[in-house]
Every structure is written in C-alpha cells, then in structure tokens.
Amino acid sequence: MKTALTEATGIEVPLICGAMYPCSNPELVAAVSEAGGIGIVQPLSLVYVHKREFRGGMREIRSLTKKPVGLNVLTEKSLSSVYAKRMSDYVDVALEEGVRFFVTALGNPRWVVERVKSAGGVVYHDVIDRRWAEKAAAEGVDGLICVNRRAGGHLGKKSPEELFAEIADLKLPLVCAGGVGSPEEFRAMLDLGYAGVQCGTRFIAATECTAHADYKNAILAADEKDIVPTERVTGVPLAVINTPYIEKMGTKAGPFGRLMLKGRRTKHWIRGWYTLTSFYRLKGASMKGATSADCWQAGKSVATITSVQPAGEIVRKFAAALG
Numbered sequence: 001m002k003t004a005l006t007e008a009t010g011i012e013v014p015l016i017c018g019a020m021y022p023c024s025n026p027e028l029v030a031a032v033s034e035a036g037g038i039g040i041v042q043p044l045s046l047v048y049v050h051k052r053e054f055r056g057g058m059r060e061i062r063s064l065t066k067k068p069v070g071l072n073v074l075t076e077k078s079l080s081s082v083y084a085k086r087m088s089d090y091v092d093v094a095l096e097e098g099v100r101f102f103v104t105a106l107g108n109p110r111w112v113v114e115r116v117k118s119a120g121g122v123v124y125h126d127v128i129d130r131r132w133a134e135k136a137a138a139e140g141v142d143g144l145i146c147v148n149r150r151a152g153g154h155l156g157k158k159s160p161e162e163l164f165a166e167i168a169d170l171k172l173p174l175v176c177a178g179g180v181g182s183p184e185e186f187r188a189m190l191d192l193g194y195a196g197v198q199c200g201t202r203f204i205a206a207t208e209c210t211a212h213a214d215y216k217n218a219i220l221a222a223d224e225k226d227i228v229p230t231e232r233v234t235g236v237p238l239a240v241i242n243t244p245y246i247e248k249m250g251t252k253a254g255p256f257g258r259l260m261l262k263g264r265r266t267k268h269w270i271r272g273w274y275t276l277t278s279f280y281r282l283k284g285a286s287m288k289g290a291t292s293a294d295c296w297q298a299g300k301s302v303a304t305i306t307s308v309q310p311a312g313e314i315v316r317k318f319a320a321a322l323g
Contacts, residue, residue: 001322004173005196008122008142009101010068012036013319014196015186016145016175017203017311019103020153020297022049026057027208028311032065035315040070040103043090050210054090058097071099075107095119102318103145105154110139124175128156133167143173145198150179152201152299155229155239164192181301183321190322197318201299206311207315215296222302233295241302243294 005014017024017032026046029039029284039061046057061069071094073087091102091112100121103161109125116123117140124143125136133144147156156163160176168174170315173195180186182200189197204211205219222241229237230246241244309317 001190001319003190003195004143005175008173009038011038011323013315014190015315015318016040016070016103016177016198018072018177018198018200019045020200020204021045023200023204023209023211024062024072025050025208025210026052027064027210027282028203028206030061030067031206031208031311032203032315033067033069035312036067036319038068038070038101040072040101041094041099042072043087044074045229050264055093055097058094058099062097069099070101070102070103072140073102073104073109075104075110075112076323077110087262091115095121104141105145108139109136109141113140124173126154126177127167129158129163130166133170133172137170137172141172143195145172145175145177146194148176148178150300152227152239152301153297155237155299160189160194161192164194168193169275179300182304183318185301185304186318187321199301200297201301202314203311204298204303205305205308206314207308208311214294214309216295218296219298219302220307222298224300224303227298227300227302239297239299241294241296241298243296245294 001014003014013036015037017029017037017039019040021042022044022045024042029041030259032039043054046052047054052060073091102121103117104123104124105126109123113123122142124145125141126145127133127136127145128147136144148158148160148163149156155178160179164174175196175198176189176194176199180189180197180199186197201219205216218241226242227239228242228246231237242306253303
C-alpha cells in the first residue's frame with residue numbers, strides 16, 4: 001500500500017516503530033526497518049541506555065539493515081545547552097550516516113527542518129491538537145505525527161478520529177500515534193485517512209526489544225482501564241501502567257510543581273528537572289525486573305496485545321491486513 005508516508009520514506013509498509021526511551025535498542029529499530037516498516041532511533045536511549053557511541057550505534061543498525069531508519073530529535077526548550085548541543089550533533093551525524101527521515105518533538109522544529117531539508121530529507125513533527133499542528137506547519141515540516149489520547153508515553157487529549165478531523169485540512173500527511181496494537185486497528189486508521197501509523201507499546205512486546213520480561217508481561221496482562229496518565233514523571237501527562245508505585249506516588253504534580261508549570265519561563269525549568277530525573281526512573285523500571293518503583297510506559301493498545309512476537313512478524317501481520 002502506497003501512502004504519502006511510504007513515498008516520503010521509501011518504505012514498504014506505512015508503519016513506524018516510534019522512538020522510545022529507554023526501549024529503542026538497535027536490534028529492534030533494525031528489525032522493524034528490515035521487515036518493511038521504519039524504526040526510529042531515540043538517541044538518548046541508544047547512547048545512555050544501550051551504551052553505544054552514537055555514530056557506532058548508527059553503523060551497527062546499518063549493519064543489520066540497509067533499509068531506511070529514522071531519528072528522533074527532541075527540541076524542547078527545557079533541555080540544557082549541553083543536551084541541545086548533543087541533539088544538534090546527533091542530527092549532523094545521522095545525516096552523514098544516510099538518515100533522511102526525522103521525527104521532532106516537544107519544541108520548535110525549525111532548525112531541524114532547515115538542516116534536514118538542505119540534505120534532501122523530510123521531517124515529521126509530534127502534535128496533539130490543531131494549535132501545535134499549525135505552528136509545526138508554519139515551520140515547514142513535511143508531515144505530522146498525531147499523538148492521541150490512547151498513546152503510551154506522552155499523550156494527547158483527543159481520539160484518533162477527532163484529531164484527524166481537526167487537522168486534515170492542513171493538507172500535510174498525518175500519522176496516527178496511539179491505540180494501535182492489532183492489524184485490524186492498523187487497517188482502520190489507514191481507512192480513516194491517515195498516511196501511516198506509529199506504534200510503541202506493540203513493539204515493546206517484541207522479541208528483539210531488550211526491555212525486561214516483567215515489563216512485557218505487564219503489557220500482556222494489562223487492559224485499557226489499567227492505563228493512567230501521570231504528571232509526576234515528566235511534568236506533562238505520561239501514560240503508564242497503573243502499578244502500586246504509581247498509585248502511591250499519585251498522578252498529579254505537587255503544589256510546587258503545579259505552580260512552576262503555570263509560569264511561562266518556570267515551566268521550562270521544571271520540565272527540564274522532571275526530564276532529567278525521569279531518565280533514571282524510566283531506565284531502571286524498564287530494563288530491570290519488577291521492583292517497588294515500577295513505572296512502565298504503555299498505551300491503551302495493551303487491550304489487543306496478547307503475545308510477544310518477533311518485530312518482523314508484527315510488521316508482516318499488519319501489512320497483511322492491508323490486503
């Protein structure tokens with residue numbers, strides 16, 4: 001099936017394995033791309049969780065597949081100058097290593113757009129509503145990743161159908177992100193008009209993903225009602241499995257956090273603090289076995305994920321649903 005996404009990326013199946021901290025290991029990224037979808041490298045995960053030097057990690061992925069892969073670029077203002085410089089360097093190295101598809105998130109994507117387009121690449125940007133979609137379109141992005149309220153990790157507030165109807169007239173390719181765990185749901189989103197689908201939770205429950213078996217089993221055991229949004233991890237709503245730790249911690253930011261999040265400047269500072277602390281919390285929870293501090297990101301697609309499968313098999317089953 002050809003869509004605007006497959007045409008832009010050179011892939012066979014309009015399916016993205018979304019960038020996941022800490023779950024985007026090289027083997028998973030490569031396996032999805034090799035099967036005909038496209039795996040997205042999450043650079044902080046590659047370097048700080050999976051312990052690859054960035055260029056070396058990119059070359060390792062290229063040794064596992066010659067098919068297209070993408071790179072996730074965080075452009076959030078709250079990132080420190082050190083991290084911002086590293087993100088800039090990651091983009092340069094990725095371009096040098098042949099990457100031409102970039103997914104930006106959490107900030108203004110203009111500098112990425114300018115650098116990538118000059119090299120003949122394309123940029124899709126994460127959005128949760130029309131306001132942010134219009135801002136991204138004005139900055140020259142080539143497509144939009146529409147993050148809905150069923151997503152794992154950072155999530156939106158609208159259903160896939162509402163979000164599509166709200167921004168379809170912007171005439172940019174739209175990718176559904178959130179709530180797709182089965183081939184049938186994949187086909188339904190494409191029939192709705194999306195140019196592709198981005199999955200995260202479904203690929204955590206993949207053989208190649210190096211997340212701990214306890215995390216994968218928690219996904220298999222969970223249902224929609226077990227997925228809750230919490231502000232206590234990154235400062236903005238993050239969809240996680242409702243474990244005893246999450247219940248004890250609560251899902252709302254504390255009084256000081258709420259005050260800081262309301263300020264135009266202070267919200268960037270507090271989000272930066274949340275982000276730095278969450279790196280360690282999410283890494284430990286996902287890569288190690290069940291503990292008293294389980295914090296497992298997942299979306300409502302858990303309802304249709306019933307087994308751990310090889311990533312290639314997941315891609316092929318989704319492709320088969322297209323007929």
